[in-house]
Amino acid sequence: MHELIVSPFLDGYLALRPGHQAGLRLPEHRYRELQAAARTEVPLPTWFAEIAQETWGLDIDGGSARSTLLVREPSDHGFSRASWEINLGCNFACKHCYLGLKEFSGLPWDDKVRLLDIMQAVGVVWFQITGGEPTIDKHFQDAYRYAYSLGMMLTISTNASRLWQKSLLEMFEECPAYRLVVSVYGATEESFDGLTQRRGAWKSFKKGVDAAREAKLPVRLNLIVTEDSADEVDAMVALAERWELDHHVYTNMTPTIYGGPESLLAQSSKHLRERTPFQGCNAGHTFFHADPHGKVSICKVGRDDQIDLMAEGAEGLRKLGGIADKLMLRTGGCQGCQLSGSCLVCRPLAKQFQEAKAPLANYCQHGQQK
Template sequence: MHSLIASPFLEQHLLVRPGSRGGVLLPEHLYEEVRALDPAAVAPAWLADTVLDQWADLDVTHRPVGEFLLVRQPSSWGYGKASWEINLGCNYKCKHCYLGLKVNSGMPLADKLACLDAMAEAGVLWLQITGGEPTVDKDFMASYRHAFGLGMMITVSTNGSLLWKENILRTFRECSPYRVTVSMYGATKASYDELTQRSGAWDLFVQGMNAARRERLPLRMSVIVTEDNAHEEQAMVDLCARWGVEHEVYTNMTPTIYGGGEVLTAQSKEHLRMRKQFQGCNAGHTFFHTDPNGLVSICKIGRDDQISLPQEGIQGLARLGSIADRLMLRTGGCTGCALSGSCTVCRPLAKHYQEAKAPLAAYCQHGQTKAGRT
């Protein structure tokens, strides 16, 4: 199995290592040189030196390049990142979940693998596998290994409840993830089990985190602050520090993908934070999202006008850029807004809030008192 990946990424060429944050920007002529190498050829001196400089524990001197290097081919599609919901099913029933009803449905394994092939052909180097809870999917490990074999740098977004399982740990041991992002729903059993609406969820989370830390997985924590656990925000942050895991705190919930506002009641009003000004987005142009049925959208939020990879194949992606441009237009109540230049959410997210009949303050400057203006 490869230890390094040489790949085009948008307008650049990179040398990256699964499980490692660092990487090397390759001049195009050096990428083309390794691309032309026979797999049986010994690593050029410049490559061996570059690898050792970047990753001191990896010495490829005098080794055939085919033993350690996977070279990704150029793509004419121009995509570099994607996210993929392998399923919508989950072993939790979190009150705040934007997916709403969680149903274990999706494609057979052959179609999943074909969709991953199309993502790789489209140029996707960084792939986020999410759900639902991805690790409960019967095809998770086969799909993960396939994506790894295609030369993708994989992030797995998980609740961590199954990270103690040996078959999952073995998969990650043999095919290193770029990152494992774990959601944290409390700092005590009472709050954690209440938010997830599953007795024993805290115990599984702790068991999974202990195993993941022993395995030295590249962890990042998403600290989720809601009405049920808001009093434990600092305790959650402190636990991340004790575990030596970097973290990011999330307080603002979004409506469900179906436009339902019921999950917004889980928010802690005292902890809501002002979003930063929306600066534009590459959704649909260099990034896309794929749902469990192989339907491609510009992102997880903007799911209108989806493209079916199983039915249309990669050629369907040719329409994605124009779909993105259309969905980002300020319409449906936002047309002509004098404040749109400093809006804090994109148009697809604003649409979700509008459909959920959420208070304006949740997403729009017109609902916020600022400098005497409401």
């Protein structure tokens, strides 16, 4: 298996090591040199071996380029990142979940392989596998290993409830992840089990995090603040600091992907943060999202005008840029707004809040107190 990935990335080239945050930018002529070397049994160039030692502490001097490097080929599609809900099914039933109904369904294995092949062909380097809870999908480990073999830097979004399993720990040791993003729903068993609506959720979460820490996996914590954990914010932060794990605090809930309001009921009103103005994004232009059935949208929020990747293949993705530009237009309930130039959310998210009949304070400047 490869030690390093060399890949085109947007308008440049990168050298990356799975399981590590550090990366290197390469000029085109260096990329071409490594590309040519990896097609033969010649040793790695000395300059690259020196950089690998300096950047990652990796001794590859004298090694074969073919056995050490996975060199990704250029793509004219222009994508660099993607996310994939491998399955919406979950072993928790969190009150705040934006997915709404979490049904166990998805692509058969052969189509999962085809989806991943397309991801690679269109240039995806950073790839997030999410759910539901991805680790409970019957094909998760095979899909993870296959995506790794294609030269992707993998992020897994998980509730950590299965991270203690031996097969998962062995997989992450053999095929290191770029990052494991673990959601934290409280600092006590009562609040954690209350939000997830699953007795024993806290215990399984703690067992998984303890195993991940012992294995030195690259864990980052998302601390989710809701009504159930509103009085435990400091305790959640203290927990993350005691574990010496990177963490971010999330307080603003969103409607479900169907525009339903039920997830907003978990919002802690005293922790509702004022949003900063939306500055635009490259959704649909350099990244995209795929649901469990291979239906592709510009992102997890803007799911209108999906493309059936299984029917249309990679060429279908060329339509995403136009779809993104159309979805970002401020129409419907925002038409004619004089504050739209500094709106607090993107148009697709505003549409979800409007469909959920959410209070303006959750997403719109018209609801902010002066």
